[in-house]
Amino acid sequence: MPVLRSAAPADADAVTAVHLASRAAAMPWLPVVHTPAETRWWVEHVVLTQLRTWVAVSGDDVLGFVAVDDGRLEQLYLRPDRRRQGLGTLLFRQAQQAEPAGFTFAVFARNAPARAFYERLGCRVVARSDGRGNEEREPDITYAWRP
Template sequence: MNSDDVVLRRAGRTDALGAADVWLRSFAAALPSVRRAHDDAEVRAWFPHVVVPRHETWVALVDNGVVGVLVLEGGELEQLYLEPSWRGRGLGDRFMALAKRRRPDGLSLWTFQVNEPARRFYERHGFLAVEHTDGSGNEEREPDVRYVWRPRHSG
């Protein structure tokens, strides 16, 4: 099965726990050295009460199960997490194309400096690193990097 078999749609309330579980598994797989600021129960409460109802949240579905989540808030790409088994199969590219269509004037995001695969992914999609921090401004206290994507306009 490839990413073309996956349905992308706006998340509803019934998708929130599946999205939270993808977030938890993806974070654990991609960022094993990063201290999480919130435990599993807090993350599972955050998705149905905050993320899905208050932010533009999209899910990737296979057989009605969530395998990816994208969260946009204004011009920020707040969350992009994939089920670990779906990494490298084109699903992130589909989510990125969706995010750029939804925010054609540009996007920005934060990722942890230690997350080299994510950094390569964003750079491959035209994002430029514009700020590096020591992590004192995030809950995890982990050094991070801010990326910005601006579309090229002809003319």
């Protein structure tokens, strides 16, 4: 099983690669609204500096990451070849430890595998939107996890 550690600035390229590959594989229908360079900037200057972020690693390879902030699960992404191996649950459990009072997060409505994953972990739907509030303009669902 991979180990979790706090993300470091040196992880920016690997975290960006995981983010881009995961979104492309899991949501090929999702509009791409940022270039890879813009995504890399966001990872370096937001995900790794403004959020509490952990990476799952095997040796030097970053396999996935999770980021939380003040009652929100902001990011949880896995390399596509690491899905359905327990890694997502490991990262989700880290988010639970980091935010023991609970958290909310959004999932695109069409992302049925992600929705099923979170529902298996006990998350519940608390709101739905038509997508006007996100950059992709894609309907989403707000979930909550409560202990």
